[in-house]
Structures are given as structure tokens and as C-alpha cells.
Amino acid sequence: MASTLEAPAAVEPAAPPRPARRGPVRKVAGQAAALLRRTAAIVALLAVWELAPRAGLVDRTFLPPLSEIVPALWELARDGRLWSNTEASLTRSLTGFALAIVVAVPLGLLIGWYRPVAELLGPLLELFRNTAAIALLPVFILILGIGETSKVAIVLYACTWPILLNTISAVRTVDPTLVKAARSLGLPVPRIFQKVVLPAAVPTVFTGIRLAGATAVLVMIVAEMVGAKEGLGHLINASQQNFAIQDMYAGIIAISVIGLLFNHLLVLIERRFTRGQASVRR
Known part of the structure; x- marks a missing residue:
């Protein structure tokens, strides 16, 4: 009885992994970081304005906090x-x-x-x-x-x-x-x-x-x-x-x-x- 050879099944290439979606927490964190980078200089200026008169670096009569x-x-x-x-x-x-x-x-x-x-x-x-x-x-x-x-x-x-x-x-x-x-x-x-x-x-x-x-x-x-x-x-x-x-x-x-x-x-x-x-x- 003649033996029959079965052809190997074709192996489909694995699909590329899908990039993981950014969760809402990471999205909010990214937006907060971008906002912080844009406002850091302004916040620093306001902090200097508040602290310099109180520390006596400038006369608070002419530059109040x-x-x-x-x-x-x-x-x-x-x-x-x-x-x-x-x-x-x-x-x-x-x-x-x-x-x-x-x-x-x-x-x-x-x-x-x-x-x-x-x-x-x-x-x-x-x-x-x-x-x-x-x-x-x-x-x-x-x-x-x-x-x-x-x-x-x-x-x-x-x-x-x-x-x-x-x-x-x-x-x-x-x-x-x-x-x-x-x-x-x-x-x-x-x-x-x-x-x-x-x-x-x-x-x-x-x-x-x-x-x-x-x-x-x-x-x-x-x-x-x-x-x-x-x-x-x-x-x-x-x-x-x-x-x-x-x-x-x-x-x-x-x-x-x-x-x-x-x-x-x-x-x-x-x-x-x-x-x-x-x-x-x-």
C-alpha cells in the first residue's frame, strides 16, 4: 500500500504587534507635562516677584509682593x-x-x-x-x-x-x-x-x-x-x-x-x- 505524503500546512506570518494604546492616565500626564513646560518660566517669574520683596532684595514700597x-x-x-x-x-x-x-x-x-x-x-x-x-x-x-x-x-x-x-x-x-x-x-x-x-x-x-x-x-x-x-x-x-x-x-x-x-x-x-x-x- 503506497504511503501518501501530506504537504506541510503553510504557516501564516505572525501579525505585527499592535502598539499599545496610551491610557487616559498617561494622556492626562502628558498634557500636564506639556502645560508645565509652557508655564514654568511664568511661574518662576511670579515666584520671584512674590519672594524678592519679602526677602528684602528689593524695596517692597516700590515693588510690592x-x-x-x-x-x-x-x-x-x-x-x-x-x-x-x-x-x-x-x-x-x-x-x-x-x-x-x-x-x-x-x-x-x-x-x-x-x-x-x-x-x-x-x-x-x-x-x-x-x-x-x-x-x-x-x-x-x-x-x-x-x-x-x-x-x-x-x-x-x-x-x-x-x-x-x-x-x-x-x-x-x-x-x-x-x-x-x-x-x-x-x-x-x-x-x-x-x-x-x-x-x-x-x-x-x-x-x-x-x-x-x-x-x-x-x-x-x-x-x-x-x-x-x-x-x-x-x-x-x-x-x-x-x-x-x-x-x-x-x-x-x-x-x-x-x-x-x-x-x-x-x-x-x-x-x-x-x-x-x-x-x-x-
């Missing part, structure tokens, strides 16, 4: 002075900031795209870009008065330059290969500008807008210190003159928080407009 500033900040918020002054400052700074965007972005696109316009306006831009906005504040007050118009105008002037210069640079640094490819496809100039130049220029334009956002707050505070009856700059200046040191530092903290929130809002808007493009490290 943070624990004495927080009640003053709460009192300003409770009696409404913080909100009324903040509203006045934000109204002025946001108005000038918005007008700067409306003026500087189209002008920057025009100068960056058309060389004759750049050659015509270039010397004038170089003259004014090197003139500090704060140095021109007395001129704005003399011409426009001490009211709201001069304050909005100085913010407009100061915010125009970072937006304008970054917009010009954004248009001029667009990859020429992309422009040549669009022209080879027969696209008209307006379509090339819309489909190629503008999308490539958006990240750099927003860099200028974010710089202008910080400038708007700082210039507004200085302008309010010179001549204003309300605003965070007026609050800080009046508190310093009346030797209300806690209120002065409370106003400074309020300005820092507003600047931080404003910058974060601009980052969110930038991500919305640059979605789908290569992410830029900040």
Missing part, C-alpha cells in the same frame, strides 16, 4: 474702573489697528507686485519707517487735538509699518517658479495674483499683523499717559502720581493679559486662513 497686587486688581475690577479703562483703551487701539490693516495690506500688495509703484513710494517709505511713532505723538496732538482722533491716528501710524513691510516682503518672496508655471498655463495676471501670490503671502502678512497687534497696545498705553482722561495708560500714570503702587502694577498686569489674549486670537485667525498650507513654527 504679588499677593498684594492681586487684591488691588480685584478691587479695580469690582468697582468698575478696570473695565471702563480697558474698554476705552481697546476701542482706541482696535480702531487704529483695523484701519492699519485696511490701509497697509492693499498698499503692500500693490507695492510688492508693481515695481513702478515701489520705485515711486520707496524713498518716502524709507523716510517715515525710521521715524518712531512715539516721537511724532506731539505732532499728532498739535494737528489733531488731544481727543480721540490723535490717539487713533498714532496707533494707525505705528501699526501700518509692520503690516506694510511684511506684506511687501511676502509678495516679493513668492516662489518665481510658481508664478512662471501659472503664466505658462495662460492664466491672466489677476488670476495669478489671486491663486498663487495671495495664498503664498498670507503667512508672512499675518506675521506683520501679529507684530502690529502688540504695537497697537503699547503705543496706545503711551499715548494715554501723555494726555487722556481714561484708559489703562491713564490709570497707570495716575496711580504712579498718586503713589497707588498696587493699582499701578494691577494696570500693568491687565495690559499684559490683554496683549496675551489678543496675540492668541490673532494666532487662531492665522491658523484659520493658512489651513492647508505648510505649518510654520512659531
Whole structure:
């Protein structure tokens, strides 16, 4: 009787092990560690602020501990002075900031795209870009008065330059290969500008807008210190003159928080407009 040989069964390759899922505890721990890394420097600064006056390293008359500033900040918020002054400052700074965007972005696109316009306006831009906005504040007050118009105008002037210069640079640094490819496809100039130049220029334009956002707050505070009856700059200046040191530092903290929130809002808007493009490290 002939013996039959059975073929060995094929051995299936073992499936690669699945990576272990991170448990919720490890996920929360990772998020907490990331938050700690981002806030460690701020926490250290606040700790130094609290401990240095108490240890006698600085005169607590002129730099009170943070624990004495927080009640003053709460009192300003409770009696409404913080909100009324903040509203006045934000109204002025946001108005000038918005007008700067409306003026500087189209002008920057025009100068960056058309060389004759750049050659015509270039010397004038170089003259004014090197003139500090704060140095021109007395001129704005003399011409426009001490009211709201001069304050909005100085913010407009100061915010125009970072937006304008970054917009010009954004248009001029667009990859020429992309422009040549669009022209080879027969696209008209307006379509090339819309489909190629503008999308490539958006990240750099927003860099200028974010710089202008910080400038708007700082210039507004200085302008309010010179001549204003309300605003965070007026609050800080009046508190310093009346030797209300806690209120002065409370106003400074309020300005820092507003600047931080404003910058974060601009980052969110930038991500919305640059979605789908290569992410830029900040």
C-alpha cells in the first residue's frame, strides 16, 4: 500500500504587534507635562516677584509682593474702573489697528507686485519707517487735538509699518517658479495674483499683523499717559502720581493679559486662513 505524503500546512506570518494604546492616565500626564513646560518660566517669574520683596532684595514700597497686587486688581475690577479703562483703551487701539490693516495690506500688495509703484513710494517709505511713532505723538496732538482722533491716528501710524513691510516682503518672496508655471498655463495676471501670490503671502502678512497687534497696545498705553482722561495708560500714570503702587502694577498686569489674549486670537485667525498650507513654527 503506497504511503501518501501530506504537504506541510503553510504557516501564516505572525501579525505585527499592535502598539499599545496610551491610557487616559498617561494622556492626562502628558498634557500636564506639556502645560508645565509652557508655564514654568511664568511661574518662576511670579515666584520671584512674590519672594524678592519679602526677602528684602528689593524695596517692597516700590515693588510690592504679588499677593498684594492681586487684591488691588480685584478691587479695580469690582468697582468698575478696570473695565471702563480697558474698554476705552481697546476701542482706541482696535480702531487704529483695523484701519492699519485696511490701509497697509492693499498698499503692500500693490507695492510688492508693481515695481513702478515701489520705485515711486520707496524713498518716502524709507523716510517715515525710521521715524518712531512715539516721537511724532506731539505732532499728532498739535494737528489733531488731544481727543480721540490723535490717539487713533498714532496707533494707525505705528501699526501700518509692520503690516506694510511684511506684506511687501511676502509678495516679493513668492516662489518665481510658481508664478512662471501659472503664466505658462495662460492664466491672466489677476488670476495669478489671486491663486498663487495671495495664498503664498498670507503667512508672512499675518506675521506683520501679529507684530502690529502688540504695537497697537503699547503705543496706545503711551499715548494715554501723555494726555487722556481714561484708559489703562491713564490709570497707570495716575496711580504712579498718586503713589497707588498696587493699582499701578494691577494696570500693568491687565495690559499684559490683554496683549496675551489678543496675540492668541490673532494666532487662531492665522491658523484659520493658512489651513492647508505648510505649518510654520512659531
